[in-house]
Amino acid sequence: MLPIIMRLKVPSKAGIRALVLSPTRELALQITKEFKKLAYGRKFRIRLLTKALAKCVDLKDLPCDILVSTPLRLHYLIRESKIDLSCVEYFVLDESDKLFEMGFIQQIDSVVNACGNPSIVRSLFSATLPDYVEELARTIMHDAVRIIIGEKNSASQTVKQQLVFVGSEEGKLLAIRQFLEEGLQPPVLVFVQSKDRARELHKELAFDGIHVDSSHADRTQAQRESAVEKFREGKTWVLITTDVMCRGMDFKGVNCVINYDFPQTTSTYIHRIGRSGRAGRPGKAVTFYTESDVPFLRPIANVMKASGINVPSWMLSLPKRIRKHPLGRDPIEKKGVQF
Known part of the structure; x- marks a missing residue:
């Protein structure tokens, strides 16, 4: 600019x-x-x-x-x-x-x-x-010049990355509730793979009395803009969104990004966790994975290793598989476990 x-x-x-x-x-x-x-x-x-x-x-x-x-x-x-x-x-x-x-x-x-x-x-x-x-x-382009800051297609080293095995879809809701109960340090950004899941998770966490909001395609433009502004102002502690927010959005001081649904590609993962750890600040990224996500762990594990994060060797030795379509997941509402 x-x-x-x-x-x-x-x-x-x-x-x-x-x-x-x-x-x-x-x-x-x-x-x-x-x-x-x-x-x-x-x-x-x-x-x-x-x-x-x-x-x-x-x-x-x-x-x-x-x-x-x-x-x-x-x-x-x-x-x-x-x-x-x-x-x-x-x-x-x-x-x-x-x-x-x-x-x-x-x-x-x-x-x-x-x-x-x-x-x-x-x-x-x-x-x-x-x-x-x-x-x-x-x-x-004509006579293009490529400029790379840092490593190409790599995650920020200011973000502490963590993979958390939750077993099944039911385990995700238990895990995020436990995480927010034990160590909620807002603002927290939560990524899910679809607007339906954003709406469902919003309902579940609102039930717990958390200052939560969501932004997805089913909401009006005014509602989406309001959700973003309230998150920026600190009125919303947890913002649930789809990948529409993982691209370029600059939130000051996001303490943690939670990948509630496992990212489909490494680029999506890099952009998601890049909402935290910005401008030299430390950040944290927690990624949930289930039994169904295990076959697709290797690319994300490689990105983490390149960022200096210790990952289990068995993840790096998994066969290389690329997910062409989003994984079908059970609705959060039906599988939710209330405290």
Whole structure:
């Protein structure tokens, strides 16, 4: 953000000069707020492409220096010829590997084509970038330079990582209740694999009188934004969410991340636990696994070992298996064990 603001120097009426794409609305909102903080007093017009803004008749004359958006909303405006991106000097794809993985290729291509400035600078950022995604990303880059901070595709060494065997789905609820009862040090972020499970776990923990909230696709945008803000303000101690929150979201001082449901990929694991241990602060990540998750332990165990965590040798010697589809799990409500 800082190099963009410094190079734009002063506001201009020439049109949109910097464009940032992110995979989720929550992250787009966070980016917009951070841009405004850094540009305070510079009078730059920084806008988030919201649903209300997208409904404007024509955005070609929109007074805007920096625009932040998700791909689908921007793609629609380009297709309807309602926005002009020909003056864009800086084009950033944040969480770029997720953008390419989520089926946004067509939308990204339309944005790239719409940004017709011959001297445009394109940048891709992510904590993980698989080789096949990097090859795909290079198709929209020219003379690309790759910069790696730390080890490629590795977890933060400021996070103390732990694997906890819980036996079965029923054991998870007992384990998280025991964990929160014995050592609750909020804020705590809990990841589950689906919106249904987020809703169910929210209900279970709310029954225990914990200051808990959840953010998932079944909640309205206003509810999701409210859940995030209350978590930031400390009003919510435990926030339950799906992987929508594992990408780029910056919560100050998250003490612990709990992977209630075992992550499907190593990149998901890295991004999830990366919500803790930020900006040099120590953090903790606890990952539950059941009998059904054991065959898929090896990749996560390798990431932990690379971060300096001691893991059992039997985990590292497991056959390498990749989970192509999320594991079917029993509903939390039906299997819940009340104290």
